[in-house]
Amino acid sequence: MKSPRIFVPNDATAVACGADRVARKLEAGLLARGITADITRNGSRGLFWLEPLIEVETERGRIGYGPVKPSDIEDLLHAGILHGADHPLCVGLVDEIPYLKKQTRLTFARIGIIDPLSLTDYKAHGGYRGLERAITLGPSATVEEVVESGLRGRGGAGFPTGIKWRTVAAAPADQRYIVCNADEGDSGTFADRLIMEADPFCLIEGMTIAGLAVGATKGYVYSRSEYPLAFVVMEKAIEKAREAGLLGDNILGSGLSFDMEMRMGAGAYVCGEETALLESLEGKRGLVRAKPPLPAHKGLFQKPTVINNLVSLATVPVILDKGGKYYRDFGMGRSRGTMPIQIAGNIKFGGLFETAFGIPLGELVYDIGGGTASGRPVKAVQAGGPLGAYLPTHQFDTPFDYEAFAAKDALIGHGGLVVFDDTADLADMAKFAMEFCAHESCGKCTPCRIGSTRGVETIDKVIAGEKREQNLALLTDLCHTMKLGSLCALGGFTPYPVLSALNHFPEDFGVAPKLPAAAE
Amino acid sequence: MRPHGFWESETSMAVYEDWSTERAAQVISENRHLEGATMPILHALQETFGFVPDPAVPMIAESLNLSRAEVYGVLTFYHDFRREAPGRHVVKLCAAEACQSVGGKALAQYVEEKLGVDMGSTSPDGRVTLEPIYCLGLCACAPSALVDGQLVGRLDRDAIDEIADCFANGKSFGDA
Numbered sequence: 001m002k003s004p005r006i007f008v009p010n011d012a013t014a015v016a017c018g019a020d021r022v023a024r025k026l027e028a029g030l031l032a033r034g035i036t037a038d039i040t041r042n043g044s045r046g047l048f049w050l051e052p053l054i055e056v057e058t059e060r061g062r063i064g065y066g067p068v069k070p071s072d073i074e075d076l077l078h079a080g081i082l083h084g085a086d087h088p089l090c091v092g093l094v095d096e097i098p099y100l101k102k103q104t105r106l107t108f109a110r111i112g113i114i115d116p117l118s119l120t121d122y123k124a125h126g127g128y129r130g131l132e133r134a135i136t137l138g139p140s141a142t143v144e145e146v147v148e149s150g151l152r153g154r155g156g157a158g159f160p161t162g163i164k165w166r167t168v169a170a171a172p173a174d175q176r177y178i179v180c181n182a183d184e185g186d187s188g189t190f191a192d193r194l195i196m197e198a199d200p201f202c203l204i205e206g207m208t209i210a211g212l213a214v215g216a217t218k219g220y221v222y223s224r225s226e227y228p229l230a231f232v233v234m235e236k237a238i239e240k241a242r243e244a245g246l247l248g249d250n251i252l253g254s255g256l257s258f259d260m261e262m263r264m265g266a267g268a269y270v271c272g273e274e275t276a277l278l279e280s281l282e283g284k285r286g287l288v289r290a291k292p293p294l295p296a297h298k299g300l301f302q303k304p305t306v307i308n309n310l311v312s313l314a315t316v317p318v319i320l321d322k323g324g325k326y327y328r329d330f331g332m333g334r335s336r337g338t339m340p341i342q343i344a345g346n347i348k349f350g351g352l353f354e355t356a357f358g359i360p361l362g363e364l365v366y367d368i369g370g371g372t373a374s375g376r377p378v379k380a381v382q383a384g385g386p387l388g389a390y391l392p393t394h395q396f397d398t399p400f401d402y403e404a405f406a407a408k409d410a411l412i413g414h415g416g417l418v419v420f421d422d423t424a425d426l427a428d429m430a431k432f433a434m435e436f437c438a439h440e441s442c443g444k445c446t447p448c449r450i451g452s453t454r455g456v457e458t459i460d461k462v463i464a465g466e467k468r469e470q471n472l473a474l475l476t477d478l479c480h481t482m483k484l485g486s487l488c489a490l491g492g493f494t495p496y497p498v499l500s501a502l503n504h505f506p507e508d509f510g511v512a513p514k515l516p517a518a519a520e
Numbered sequence: 521m522r523p524h525g526f527w528e529s530e531t532s533m534a535v536y537e538d539w540s541t542e543r544a545a546q547v548i549s550e551n552r553h554l555e556g557a558t559m560p561i562l563h564a565l566q567e568t569f570g571f572v573p574d575p576a577v578p579m580i581a582e583s584l585n586l587s588r589a590e591v592y593g594v595l596t597f598y599h600d601f602r603r604e605a606p607g608r609h610v611v612k613l614c615a616a617e618a619c620q621s622v623g624g625k626a627l628a629q630y631v632e633e634k635l636g637v638d639m640g641s642t643s644p645d646g647r648v649t650l651e652p653i654y655c656l657g658l659c660a661c662a663p664s665a666l667v668d669g670q671l672v673g674r675l676d677r678d679a680i681d682e683i684a685d686c687f688a689n690g691k692s693f694g695d696a
Contacts, residue, residue: 350660
């Protein structure tokens with residue numbers, strides 16, 4: 001009889017909630033019973049409120065138990081989880097959990113299902129079919145396939161990925177680079193981390209396809225020191241891909257050469273900005289570069305460089321495998337395909353929810369996320385990280401779409417949602433946004449460097465009621481200057497959280513609320 | 521029976537080497553061939569010694585044909601790099617929005633009291649360093665922290681008490 005296969009997730013969330021101890025306890029419990037079982041450390045399914053989520057492979061499918069504490073193991077084994085027995089922690093067939101079932105998983109199709117470091121698992125679930133097709137198509141048709149997919153940069157700026165690739169491919173050069181921006185510093189986001197930890201070969205394949213498409217032979221992944229596990233997993237995966245001839249020279253007998261390396265940031269948020277990231281990769285301070293020249297013309301070491309967000313690159317394999325048209329058919333308006341939405345903060349069911357663009361914000365917060373973890377009313381959602389706007393509940397009908405959010409003076413950014421209940425003080429959060437900008441500013445341009453420090457002082461005065469009207473006018477003016485005058489998005493977007501907090505929650509600043517119509 | 525695909529998370533209390541120019545020179549030469557080698561060298565030095573002592577600056581500069589000012593600029597620009605030895609235990613507490621949304625600020629105060637050290641400093645006895653960190657990507661199980669390299673999610677007062685007890689007994693959190 002085949003020994004049962006048990007899955008214990010090994011992504012950072014599961015580990016942070018005790019998955020390593022759960023795995024050790026499970027191993028010991030099985031050993032004591034003389035049972036031989038195959039414990040696979042898979043990635044997470046992204047249903048984080050259930051982590052650690054043990055899954056057992058049965059004839060009916062994968063049965064889940066979670067959240068499991070080390071002290072639950074004996075009880076679970078006694079109940080007979082190896083046969084998918086019932087238990088208070090049993091969540092039934094994992095694939096049938098509504099949170100998972102309602103998703104459209106294209107980029108994240110494999111996460112939580114496979115052993116992240118098994119190439120056999122990866123290939124058994126469609127891995128490397130995209131690269132094989134790209135090799136058949138050749139470079140220019142590969143670029144056109146990505147153009148046709150309508151894929152836009154998932155890091156937040158939303159620039160069409162295919163157009164960027166076309167520019168790099170056309171730029172004359174002796175050397176081109178692929179740079180993966182995995183400097184996912186936004187609070188409320190973890191999609192990049194999850195790909196690296198749960199499906200690293202997907203990123204490797206995506207970068208290899210990008211290399212083939214534009215004629216680049218070298219790639220770098222710039223990740224964060226705050227993601228220690230992701231770094232370890234990626235390094236191991238790169239080594240395995242190299243050993244299997246999927247990186248290096250003559251990949252899959254195509255004559256194509258491509259290799260890649262991991263690089264670690266050092267706690268500077270601004271390095272998530274593409275030009276600051278390139279400076280950091282070159283070994284310099286992460287100072288933002290003025291554009292032009294665009295990185296597509298003069299990027300890493302002055303060579304033409306594709307710099308894409310991790311999720312963009314990890315979406316490329318499925319586009320090449322199933323075709324640009326297949327991908328383009330999901331979504332709404334000019335937001336094509338799917339977006340991994342990360343639901344976090346004060347939320348009952350926090351996790352990763354990949355779905356086609358167009359889903360209303362309120363549906364994500366209430367129907368999918370289950371409302372606040374505290375059980376109190378939702379006050380606001382910050383969308384798109386620390387530089388994204390706070391949306392009040394009366395804007396919850398906004399569909400998840402680049403343009404629809406922009407029309408509400410908001411951003412979808414990297415797809416993170418941080419939910420706040422009614423105890424949150426939005427004046428305090430606005431001040432925090434300015435403090436964060438002051439802390440993280442690279443210092444190159446005045447609006448960001450000086451504006452953020454002055455912003456903190458001015459918000460303090462508003463809260464203290466010191467010449468409130470004048471200081472509010474000054475704050476608004478300051479935000480305007482930062483928005484229009486900053487060299488990059490750090491200074492340029494900090495006004496989003498500040499002004500949205502002020503416009504929608506004036507009472508938190510000690511200002512009488514405006515009429516709802518005026519607050520729009 | 522070792523579970524396959526098993527890798528342990530980054531472990532416990534780091535043990536650092538004492539500074540020596542010979543060892544530093546070795547670390548630098550192991551990494552100098554990389555494109556844009558400054559950051560990898562600084563990381564490697566910090567991993568070896570726990571911080572990047574000032575005498576390393578001219579050594580890096582010479583090895584990479586940079587000015588001392590350039591190396592100094594990089595060393596001081598990034599929040600992660602230390603120029604002084606950290607405490608025997610390092611606690612990094614997430615201060616970003618998702619953790620704030622579930623009471624992170626009050627919890628931070630409790631951590632300061634419990635560990636007897638202010639945010640951003642090292643206790644006078646050199647036992648513990650407490651620092652803010654901006655997002656560990658554990659936003660769906662906030663509040664979170666990185667304690668001696670171990671990720672901790674769903675952090676609460678009980679977990680903080682446990683951490684403080686471990687430190688008081690000279691143990692590393694998560695060894696139990």
